[in-house]
Amino acid sequence: MIHLAHSPDADDIFMYYAIAFGWVDSALGLRFHNEALDIETLNCAAIKGKYDVSAISFGMYPMIVDSYALLRTGVSFGNGYGPKLIKRQGENLKRHFKVALSGAHTTNAMLFRIAYPNAKIVYKNFLDIESAVLSGEVDAGVLIHESILNFSDKLEVEREIWDIWCELAKEYLPLPLGGMALRRSIPLHRAIDIESTLTKAVQIATQNKSLLSSMLLSRNLIRVNASELDTYLNLYANAESITLSELQIRAIDRLFALLHEAGIYPKPTSCQDSFIPTEYASLRYS
Structure with a gap:
């Protein structure tokens, strides 16, 4: 077996x-x-x-x-798409913003840590990230999996992890x-x-x-x-x-x-x- x-x-x-x-x-x-x-x-x-x-x-x-x-x-x-860094509508993220990620070993979390070395990270089950941002528990969160398809209109995308990847890779790769x-x-x-x-x-x-x-x-x-x-x-x-x-x-x-x-x-x-x-x-x- x-x-x-x-x-x-x-x-x-x-x-x-x-x-x-x-x-x-x-x-x-x-x-x-x-x-x-x-x-x-x-x-x-x-x-x-x-x-x-x-x-x-x-x-x-x-x-x-x-x-x-x-x-x-x-x-x-991902090819032009992928996980999304989201925040509440109209809010500005400070340098040391608090963010919810889906796990320390996920690809998106590793790329995020390189791009935002000053962010304060907490780890949550990916299904709980949207509600953590909406409630104000965190300033932002990275949505993954099916969560990227349908999230609250009270939230907006701050940055695509795809864009971070392209900037770090310095070439267009999936x-x-x-x-x-x-x-x-x-x-x-x-x-x-x-x-x-x-x-x-x-x-x-x-x-x-x-x-x-x-x-x-x-x-x-x-x-x-x-x-x-x-x-x-x-x-x-x-x-x-x-x-x-x-x-x-x-x-x-x-x-x-x-x-x-x-x-x-x-x-x-x-x-x-x-x-x-x-x-x-x-x-x-x-």
Whole structure:
């Protein structure tokens, strides 16, 4: 049994449930048990090595590079969009403003800390950030996941994390948000099969978007309505989620370099050194 953890957000649910519904089988006959938890909980669990396969924030991957391989599938990027720094309408943020972020290990939080080194940060479940800003508990907050689609008209966007990313990266690259990691202790032939199974699941999900969306909605497996689901999947679970492109790999490597340069991680990390060597599958039987 392979224990696979993902977030309860619409994109992760969508990309995984082709397996849960029996649309995809493992070539080795592996069975999957899934668990849905918020992304910061998953990031912390990955640091402890809790799950065989887990969704993670790309920004925290260098923390687990020695114990987890980076998968090429199940990825979510922003491209002209992403998390949003919001505040109450008409208010000006002071230099030391108090902000609510969704977790210290999330990509958006790491980029935010580089851009706003003087902000006073508190961490909250992402579902509680909007209300914390509205109540005045904090001056601002960064909305992620489905929260970016529909928030109170008493709030306004101060800045897009996408814009911060472009300024820091100094080139136009997609913003690496979430990916999947697999425990390195899993035998290589199993690891290759797991990645292949997950890749097929994402591919079949995107090819059957309408049917799968309808099934998820009818079973109350997601938190958004049909219109919001369609919008959200167009953003974060699409053809570019199936397998990493060269441009996406460049973007992840640029993120890792930025975080290393900022002193967040002591040593550099690269994608190519982190992937499962899938060429082993053909060599094994040659």
